[in-house]
Amino acid sequence: MFRRILIANRGEIAVRVIRACRELGVESVAVYSDVDAGALHVSLADRTVRIGPAPPALSYLSANAVLAAARDTGAEAIHPGYGFLSEDHTFAAACAVAGVAFVGPPADVIARMGSKISARQLASQAGVSVVPGETPVDQSDDAVAAAACRLGLPALIKPSEGGGGIGIKRVRDAASLLAAIGQARREALAAFGDGTLFVERLIERGRHVEIQILADHHGQVVHLFERECSLQRRHQKIVEETPSTAVTPRLRGRMGEAASAVARAAGYRNAGTVEFLVEGSGDKALFYFLEMNTRLQVEHPVTEQTTGVDLVAAQIRIAAGEPLPWSQAQLLQRGHAIEVRLYAEDPARDDLPQAGPLLLYREPSMPGLRVDAGVAEGDEVPVYYDPMLAKLIAWGDTREDARRRAVAGLRGYPILGVRTNVPFLIGLLDHPAFVSGDIDTGFVDAERRTLVARLGGDPPPDALAVAAHAGESMLPDAPRSIVASDPWTTLRGWRG
Amino acid sequence: MVKEPGTGNLAPNPEPRSAITVTALGHGRYRVSDGQRQRLAYAAGPPAARWVFLDGHVYVIDVTASRGSPQVRALHDEMALASPMPATVAMINAKPGRDVSQGDVLIMLEAMKMELPIKAPRDGRVKVVACAVGDLVQPGIPLVELE
Numbered sequence: 001m002f003r004r005i006l007i008a009n010r011g012e013i014a015v016r017v018i019r020a021c022r023e024l025g026v027e028s029v030a031v032y033s034d035v036d037a038g039a040l041h042v043s044l045a046d047r048t049v050r051i052g053p054a055p056p057a058l059s060y061l062s063a064n065a066v067l068a069a070a071r072d073t074g075a076e077a078i079h080p081g082y083g084f085l086s087e088d089h090t091f092a093a094a095c096a097v098a099g100v101a102f103v104g105p106p107a108d109v110i111a112r113m114g115s116k117i118s119a120r121q122l123a124s125q126a127g128v129s130v131v132p133g134e135t136p137v138d139q140s141d142d143a144v145a146a147a148a149c150r151l152g153l154p155a156l157i158k159p160s161e162g163g164g165g166i167g168i169k170r171v172r173d174a175a176s177l178l179a180a181i182g183q184a185r186r187e188a189l190a191a192f193g194d195g196t197l198f199v200e201r202l203i204e205r206g207r208h209v210e211i212q213i214l215a216d217h218h219g220q221v222v223h224l225f226e227r228e229c230s231l232q233r234r235h236q237k238i239v240e241e242t243p244s245t246a247v248t249p250r251l252r253g254r255m256g257e258a259a260s261a262v263a264r265a266a267g268y269r270n271a272g273t274v275e276f277l278v279e280g281s282g283d284k285a286l287f288y289f290l291e292m293n294t295r296l297q298v299e300h301p302v303t304e305q306t307t308g309v310d311l312v313a314a315q316i317r318i319a320a321g322e323p324l325p326w327s328q329a330q331l332l333q334r335g336h337a338i339e340v341r342l343y344a345e346d347p348a349r350d351d352l353p354q355a356g357p358l359l360l361y362r363e364p365s366m367p368g369l370r371v372d373a374g375v376a377e378g379d380e381v382p383v384y385y386d387p388m389l390a391k392l393i394a395w396g397d398t399r400e401d402a403r404r405r406a407v408a409g410l411r412g413y414p415i416l417g418v419r420t421n422v423p424f425l426i427g428l429l430d431h432p433a434f435v436s437g438d439i440d441t442g443f444v445d446a447e448r449r450t451l452v453a454r455l456g457g458d459p460p461p462d463a464l465a466v467a468a469h470a471g472e473s474m475l476p477d478a479p480r481s482i483v484a485s486d487p488w489t490t491l492r493g494w495r496g
Numbered sequence: 497m498v499k500e501p502g503t504g505n506l507a508p509n510p511e512p513r514s515a516i517t518v519t520a521l522g523h524g525r526y527r528v529s530d531g532q533r534q535r536l537a538y539a540a541g542p543p544a545a546r547w548v549f550l551d552g553h554v555y556v557i558d559v560t561a562s563r564g565s566p567q568v569r570a571l572h573d574e575m576a577l578a579s580p581m582p583a584t585v586a587m588i589n590a591k592p593g594r595d596v597s598q599g600d601v602l603i604m605l606e607a608m609k610m611e612l613p614i615k616a617p618r619d620g621r622v623k624v625v626a627c628a629v630g631d632l633v634q635p636g637i638p639l640v641e642l643e
Contacts, residue, residue, distance in 0.1 A: 346580070349580075349615070350613070350615075352580055352612060353580065353581065354580045354581075355580060355581045355635060356580075356635065359524075359540035359541050359547060360524045360538055360539075360540040360547070360549070362538065383581040383582060383607065407552075410552055411551055411552035412536075413552075414538035414549035414554075415549070415554075416524075416538060416539070416540045416541065416547035416548075416549055416554065417540065417541065417547060419554070420554075422552065422554070423552055423553055423554060426552045459548065459555035459557055460550070461516055462516055462518075462528045462530070462535070462537065462550060463537070463548045463550045463553070463555045463557065464557060465516045465518050465528060466518055466526045466528055466537045466539050466548050466550065467539060467546045467548050467555070467557040467559050468518075468559055469518040469520065469526065469539075470520075470524075470526070470539035470540075470546055470548075470559075
């Protein structure tokens with residue numbers, strides 16, 4: 001086992017990895033940018049290294065700064081978390097050159113799976129279906145439009161290199177094709193510096209289901225079942241769960257085998273996720289390979305809660321050369337888990353990211369509830385990074401148990417000082433369609449208006465009473481309680 | 497009603513069913529009761545923009561209203577017309593005196609390569625535009641005022 005691991009990340013995932021290190025008796029090294037000097041992950045680590053100013057390109061994305069920090073602290077391995085350098089094959093290669101273990105797959109595997117084109121080829125060769133699509137050789141707007149028509153509309157136009165939902169356009173009719181292509185190309189160029197476009201048939205009412213994979217350095221590959229990630233807004237996941245209501249035991253078996261086959265064909269090592277689009281439901285549902293994520297996923301805790309496997313510890317053990325301790329047959333799913341992502345954003349304003357001080361931040365605690373957070377009360381949410389503050393994961397014997405726990409958890413999760421999506425998430429989890437499990441990837445965008453409309457409204461009298469009382473109770477001689485049918489009458493009376 | 501030691505009733509309580517009792521528990525926690533049902537609430541922030549969390553909902557309330565006729569304003573309007581983060585003003589569609597409809601993009605900001613539209617939170621007439629194209633604006637400061 002390693003003596004010391006550097007965590008090349010921030011926020012909740014850095015905290016998650018630091019905690020796993022502590023459990024394994026491994027020293028942790030946190031890196032941080034100037035705005036994160038007081039951040040939770042920095043407070044929790046055994047050693048800390050400043051790696052640059054706030055902009056990610058100059059700190060968390062700087063391979064040189066991270067490698068220098070590893071060298072200076074004598075770290076034997078680097079855990080990249082997700083995002084930032086986690087899927088940068090040149091970084092994984094640089095780690096190998098520097099003699100530091102990269103907690104993830106080898107550089108050439110990251111490179112192969114990172115390209116949508118070669119990943120699809122590999123999946124096809126492994127005998128797994130892919131969604132019909134292509135990257136037209138002739139990349140002129142007309143040729144891309146012709147390719148989309150060949151595949152059949154509706155179609156998706158998306159950047160060949162990319163992710164995070166950027167530049168993905170949905171086209172329903174030929175008339176809007178050229179405009180969508182132009183827009184996708186501009187966004188692809190701006191975001192990734194590459195305007196190459198990929199066209200794909202749009203699977204209507206498709207469900208996004210992914211399979212967790214673990215592969216060791218001794219040739220063993222296992223899958224840890226599925227996660228359903230259909231609740232997305234603009235191609236960004238916000239709610240994930242396992243098991244999926246669309247997946248039958250037989251389909252689960254077939255998808256697990258397909259994912260393992262892709263991982264074997266890729267020469268995969270460490271934790272990875274194979275994403276599928278599922279069309280239809282029941283044993284005969286069709287599933288198509290979408291892509292493989294060569295890193296830990298944000299939503300990994302739902303798998304951990306239902307399998308009892310600590311995926312981060314497993315990643316570290318695999319990187320240290322240990323064999324997987326279980327066979328496929330020993331891995332079991334138990335109960336149901338739901339994760340919701342808490343973002344500093346304003347649902348009433350198109351999810352505009354919010355920055356500011358966490359004046360008050362209290363995590364709920366109850367049986368079956370887990371919170372993975374990267375912040376603490378008093379922290380400042382900076383404007384430079386992803387606005388996800390925390391994840392709340394609820395576990396229960398049944399889906400409904402887990403759902404109720406998640407709602408109860410959110411109702412007792414006060415976050416004040418910045419707007420968050422907590423009220424929106426409660427509405428989402430309480431939506432009849434979510435309760436019944438009848439969801440697809442278009443659900444949130446379709447229901448968004450109704451869900452947001454419910455957030456508005458005037459504060460109820462009890463909220464006003466609390467607001468009025470809050471300032472008064474800060475005074476030294478203030479009584480501890482006030483009573484009135486109208487809080488304002490009370491306030492005046494008290495002041496008088 | 498069970499009284500906590502040190503609590504005081506400051507107003508007559510003729511209708512226990514509709515009376516609201518607030519008890520400060522410390523560290524921003526409050527017990528709020530209507531005489532029958534009670535809940536835990538949380539509050540923080542300055543009087544001009546006090547944040548309250550109650551049962552999964554968050555309210556931002558201005559409690560600085562004049563003492564003669566206290567009024568409560570939800571601050572969403574004002575917040576909606578300010579930038580949530582340091583940003584550059586890329587475009588201004590609002591002109592003083594012009595009528596706007598809810599959802600109209602009044603100002604387009606740019607921060608971190610993202611476009612941030614500032615939209616009208618309601619129908620109204622533009623009173624003041626307090627920024628110019630190219631300005632670097634700070635969070636929380638209203639950029640447009642509606643009548």
